[in-house]
Amino acid sequence: MTAEFGHHYIAGQWVSDAPNGLAEVENPSDGSVIGTAPNGSVELADRAVLAAREAFETTGWASNPRQRAAALLEFADILEARADQIAALMARENGKVLAQARHEVAAGYGEARYYAGVARNVFGRTFESGAGKLSLMTREPSGVVSVIVPWNAPVTLLVRSVAPALAAGCSVVIKPAPHTPLTNAAVMACFHDAPSFPAGIVNSVNEFGTEVGGVLSSHPQVDVISFTGSSRTGKIIMANAADTIKHVSLELGGKAPALVFGDADLDKSVAEIRRAVLALNGQMCTCISRIL
Numbered sequence: 001m002t003a004e005f006g007h008h009y010i011a012g013q014w015v016s017d018a019p020n021g022l023a024e025v026e027n028p029s030d031g032s033v034i035g036t037a038p039n040g041s042v043e044l045a046d047r048a049v050l051a052a053r054e055a056f057e058t059t060g061w062a063s064n065p066r067q068r069a070a071a072l073l074e075f076a077d078i079l080e081a082r083a084d085q086i087a088a089l090m091a092r093e094n095g096k097v098l099a100q101a102r103h104e105v106a107a108g109y110g111e112a113r114y115y116a117g118v119a120r121n122v123f124g125r126t127f128e129s130g131a132g133k134l135s136l137m138t139r140e141p142s143g144v145v146s147v148i149v150p151w152n153a154p155v156t157l158l159v160r161s162v163a164p165a166l167a168a169g170c171s172v173v174i175k176p177a178p179h180t181p182l183t184n185a186a187v188m189a190c191f192h193d194a195p196s197f198p199a200g201i202v203n204s205v206n207e208f209g210t211e212v213g214g215v216l217s218s219h220p221q222v223d224v225i226s227f228t229g230s231s232r233t234g235k236i237i238m239a240n241a242a243d244t245i246k247h248v249s250l251e252l253g254g255k256a257p258a259l260v261f262g263d264a265d266l267d268k269s270v271a272e273i274r275r276a277v278l279a280l281n282g283q284m285c286t287c288i289s290r291i292l
Contacts, residue, residue, distance in 0.1 A: 006181030012199025055200030141169030254285025
C-alpha cells in the first residue's frame with residue numbers, strides 16, 4: 001500500500017472496495033491530483049465495527065496492559081521513523097506548512113508514548129466503606145470506540161483520540177476526514193506494522209458523504225464516540241447516540257479569545273496574537289478569533 005492510495009483498513013487488512021466510487025485527493029495549493037481513495041459504505045462500516053467487536057471480545061487485548069503499552073510504543077517508534085515522509089504528505093494533502101506538519105507528527109508520537117505509560121497504570125482501588133466493610137472499584141474498557149477525525153490535524157487529533165482508547169483496552173474504528181485519507185492511511189500503516197496490535201483492534205473506513213458517520217454514531221456494537229468538528233455535526237451525533245446511550249466525547253467549534261490587559265506590552269501582544277490568529281490560515285478551533 002503506497003501513499004497514493006488511501007485504502008480502508010479493516011481486521012488487519014487493506015481494503016480497496018469502493019462501493020460508492022473513488023475520490024480524487026487534491027493538493028489545495030495547486031489543485032493537482034495527488035492520489036485516490038475509495039469511498040466507504042454502510043456495509044464497510046458495519047464490517048469494521050464487527051471486526052473491532054470481535055477483536056475486543058476474543059484477543060485478550062482488554063486484559064493485557066503490558067501488550068497495550070508495548071503496542072503503543074511500537075507505533076510511536078514507527079511514526080517517528082516515518083515523520084518526515086508523513087509530514088510532507090500532510091503538507092501536500094491539507095495545505096499545512098511543512099514546519100507545522102512536522103510539529104504535528106511529533107506531537108502524535110509524543111502522545112502515543114504518554115498513553116503507553118498510562119496503559120500500565122489504570123488501577124482500581126479498595127477502600128473501607130463502613131465498619132468491617134470493604135468496597136472494590138475497578139476500571140474496565142468500554143468496548144468499541146468510533147473516532148471521527150477532522151481534516152486540520154489528521155495525525156495529532158487522531159492519536160489524541162485513539163491512543164487513550166487503546167491504552168484503556170478498547171478497540172477502535174476510525175473515520176478520517178474526506179480531505180485527508182492519504183495521511184490517515186499512512187498512520188494506519190504505522191499501526192499495521194506494529195506487531196503487538198492484534199488484527200481488528202484498529203480499523204478505518206473512508207467516507208466522502210454521511211453513510212459511514214451515521215453507522216459509527218448509531219451502531220449498537222459501538223460503545224463510545226469521539227468526535228472533533230462542527231457543533232452542527234456534533235448535535236447529529238448526540239442524537240444518533242441517544243438510542244443506545246453511548247458515551248460521547250465531543251470537541252466542537254471554537255471561538256478562542258485573547259485577553260489583553262492594561263499593563264500588557266502591546267507590541268508583543270500584537271505579534272503573538274497575529275501568530276495565533278493565522279495558524280493554518282485560522283482554520284483551527286484553537287486559533288484566536290476574538291480580542292478582549
